[in-house]
Amino acid sequence: MFADTAIPKGDYVSPGFQVIRPDRCFPSMIIGDPRTQPWQYLRREIPHNWYVDGRQPYVGFLSRDEAHILYNNALKFAGKPALEIGCWLGWSACHLALAGVELDVIDPMLGREDFLNSVTSSLTMAGVIDRVNLIPGYSPAAVLDLVKTRQSSLSGAEGQWSLIFIDGNHEVPGPLEDAIACAQFAAPDAMILFHDLAAPAVAQGLDYLKSQGWQTMVYQTMQIMGVAWRGNVQPVSHQPDPSISWQLPVHLQHYDVSGLGNFDLEEFKELVNQVQPFTLLSEMRLYSLYTATKQICLGDLPGNFVECGAFKGGASAMMAAVIKRYTQRPRKLFAFDTFAGMPEPTEIDRAQGVAANDTGFGVGTLSAPVAENIGKITQELGVTDIVEIVPGLFADTLPVYxxxxxxxxxxxxxxxxxxxxxxxxxxxxxxxxxxxLVQIDDYGHWEGCRAAVHEFERSRNLQFVLEKIDYTGVRFINNPKLVAPPEPELPYEFREINILICPDWQQPETSLQRELSVAIASILAHPQREKIAIFVETQNIDTEDASLLVSGVFMDLLMETELAEEKEPAVNFLGNLNLQQWGSLLSQINYYLPLNPKSSTAKTIEAIKNMTVWQVLS
Structure with missing residues (x-):
């Protein structure tokens, strides 16, 4: 029925999986733009197609790889009862039902006629509607209601599910409550799958099953799937896309990863025991570097490794050892440090408000002579041939290397x-x-480090998706979001009508006062003058002098007209603005009052020439 099993460009399916493509059953399915979805746990950096329904493009389907993890696991339960919590528009339900399970589906969206009709239509086109029971409702209450209904006519194992897929509420305590409810009614030989383990709240469900003695594992996919099983069943093995440098969130790093051998914790522990005397990094930060290094090598991502701030060399030596064991191409690790102690900090370098030099880790501390530190540990681990040790200040060495x-x-x-x-x-x-991968060791502890990261982001109009490792360490995959440069903040009062005045400050004061008086009088004569803001260009005069002169003209006119104070226009003096600030200002200006046709500002800023001129009545 689904003879076309070619994998579309931008998709990935693990080798060894049986492949199906029920795409034609979902005529509104399109490739969406994950950058339009603000959910913080969406892994936008994974370059796999993110499928959505064109009618509801803000919620993604399972990726092609994830749908096939579901399908290939479900094949093991053909003919047996299965439960799905959260089907959205039926993409996952279709893959489950095509594997031959007898499927109950619970989703509150099925209470909407348009959703129910869409899901029913897709499952009918796939030829599986007869073995799917669509139930509108919220879990876990709907799960308990369904069990009560079944127990009135069924007994024992007949009322239990062999396969359960949880992809419902992703907020605390939803996933945990779903896991607790489902575990009660799972068969002795059962499997429970989760989607979106990138969200810590979802991982709580898998954590619970692990605490109850279920075997557990995660699948490295776009959104990370998890599986728990017990009895005489075994989940399918999955090979993550080797073209991607996969990273595992900290809240999942205690789980085995299918196809990656749990990064061999024994190997990690052995390396940590060797390098511990030569590093100040926490075990979590070392583990992050270890897993990333191994993933990069196994996935054959190109590039060398660089550590800036090697200290005694423990982390450098550990990464080099992993590189040497697993790399598929020649690589080097460059270790930069003064090796003679910390350089002088600046005023911004503080920890919880305390100046760096007052913390015990200031200038001159953490000296680590090469021979008895990084030189020694790299020799012990047999990696001196791939480690390049570079002493000196970063400002001097990095440009050279x-x-x-x-x-x-x-x-x-x-x-x-x-x-x-x-x-x-x-x-x-x-x-x-x-x-x-970029890992930053001191982001949480040192204020200067944190400020530098965000200043660099702003300078490039980038936004790094930072993942917390522990209290101070963070990391991000180099696939940042581009952000529009922020509009410069202007400390002026804008109103409904904004008028720019460019006086000729070089003319005699009497003629300048007369010219300003005529211009300002025309503004005060406006019937809605309280809605006006005046912006006076002061590029060629001291702002204080300009303010005194204009204020004097205003006072004379206000006394003549007896204008109520609340009816006064706002007056702003501009000072020296750069072109970006001028651009931001002019985007909010409605009129231009050209008192000085020779104004350098008016001549050089093109936008002023095309502005509507405020008519001055003489």
Missing amino acids: REQIGEIALLHADGDWYESTMDIFNNLYDAVVPNG
Whole structure:
């Protein structure tokens, strides 16, 4: 029925899986833009197609790979009862039913006629509607209601589900409550699958099953799937897309990963025991570097490794050992540090408000002579041939080595201070390959480091999707979001009618006062003058002098007209603005009052020439 099993461009399906393509049953399915979806746990950096329904383009379907994890696991339960919590528009339900299970589907959206009709139509086109029971309702209450209904006519194992897929409410306590309810009614030989484990709340459901003695594992996919099983069943094995440098969120790093051998925790522990005397990094930050290094090598992502702030060399040596064991191409690790102690911090370098030099980790601390530290541990681990040790300040060494380093697959920024972190990003960030990893050691602890990261983001109009490792360490995959440059903030009062005045400040004061008096009088004569704001260009005069002169003209006119104070226009003096600030200002100006046709501002800023001129009545 679904003979076309070719994998579309932008999709991935694990080798060894049986492939189906029920796409024609979902005529409104399109490839969406994940950047339009604000959910914080959407892994936009994974370059797989993100499918959505064109009528509801804000919620994604399972990726092609994820749908096939579901389908291939469900094949093991053909003819047996299954339960799905959360089907959206039926893409996942279709894959489950095509595997031959007898499927109950619970989703509150099925209470809407348009959703119910759409899901029914898709399942009918797929030829599986007869083995799917669509139930509108919220879990876990709807699960309990269904069980009560079944128990009135069924007994024992007949009323239990062998396969359960949980993809419902992703907020606390929803996934945990679903897991607790479903575990009660799972068969002795059963499997429970989860989608969107990238969200910590969803992981609570898998955590619960693990605590109850179920075997567990995660699948590295676009949104990360999880599986728990017990009895005489075994989940399918999955190979993550080798073209991607996969990262596992911290809240999942205690789980086995299908196809990646749990990163061999014994290997990690062995390496940590060797390098621990040569590093100040926490075990979580070391584990993050270990897993990332191994993933990069197994996925054959191009590029060398760079650690800026190597200290005694423990982390560098550990990464080099992993590179040497798993790399599929020649690679080097560059280890940068003064090795003579911390450089001088700046005023912004503080920890919880305390100046760096007052914390015990200031200038001159953390000296680590090469021979008895990084030189020793790299020799012990047998990696001296691939580790390049570079002593000196980053500002001096990074520009010199930039070309020699070439492409970077992993950059570990452990510079502590503001200036050191800026040196790292300014010199090396552009060399980090797409989907490469950047880990920042001091983001949470040192205020200067954090400020430097965000200042660099702003300077490039980028937004890094930072993932927290522990209290201080963060990391991100190099696939940042481009953000529009912020409009410069202007400290002026704008109103409904905004008028720009460019006086000729070089003329005699008497003629200048007369000219300003005529112009301002025409503004005060406006019937809605309280809705007016005046912007006086003061590029060629001291702002205070301009303010005194204009204020004097205003006072004379107000006394003549006896204008109520609340009816006064607002007056702003502009000072020296750059072109970006002028652009922001002029976008809000309605009229231009050209008192000085020779104004350098009016001559150089094109937008002023095309403005509507405020008519001055003489």
